Amino acid sequence: xxxxxxxxxxxxxxxxxxxxxxxxxxxxxxxxxxxxxxxxxxxxxxxxxxxxxxxxxxxxxxxxxxxxxxxxxxxxxxxxxxxxxxxxxxxxxxxxxxxxxxxxxxxxxxxxxxxxxxxxxxxxxxxxxxxxxxxxxxxxxxxxxxxxxx
Numbered sequence: 001x002x003x004x005x006x007x008x009x010x011x012x013x014x015x016x017x018x019x020x021x022x023x024x025x026x027x028x029x030x031x032x033x034x035x036x037x038x039x040x041x042x043x044x045x046x047x048x049x050x051x052x053x054x055x056x057x058x059x060x061x062x063x064x065x066x067x068x069x070x071x072x073x074x075x076x077x078x079x080x081x082x083x084x085x086x087x088x089x090x091x092x093x094x095x096x097x098x099x100x101x102x103x104x105x106x107x108x109x110x111x112x113x114x115x116x117x118x119x120x121x122x123x124x125x126x127x128x129x130x131x132x133x134x135x136x137x138x139x140x141x142x143x144x145x146x147x148x149x150x
Contacts, residue, residue: 009055009079010078011036015031026060026061059106077108081104
């Protein structure tokens with residue numbers, strides 16, 4: 001039987017990324033992405049309302065470190081990944097489950113790399129505020145930056 005597990009999602013981070021390191025040294029980053037859409041109201045007036053879905057995303061390794069470093073609350077992100085079902089038993093003995101996306105790839109959305117989520121750019125050391133991402137980030141790479149996936 002054939003199967004296919006692929007998720008494409010674009011939205012904004014609900015809160016700052018949560019980066020942790022396992023005892024074995026593996027970095028794990030958890031983010032929550034809010035995806036909104038406009039839905040026409042059932043009312044005769046033809047109004048509309050916004051419907052928001054909140055999705056948990058987990059990333060691992062160098063990718064997790066990159067997400068934690070370059071994203072913050074409110075920042076838009078495009079996520080590509082797969083669904084995974086987490087199952088556990090809570091303290092009351094009830095079985096619980098939750099679907100999460102395991103991040104396979106991500107893309108920056110928007111043209112301002114200094115986006116802070118509240119409409120104002122974050123402080124940078126650059127004297128001029130250019131909109132060209134490549135010119136703003138043109139600085140010598142150190143060995144830690146060589147594995148950045150973009």
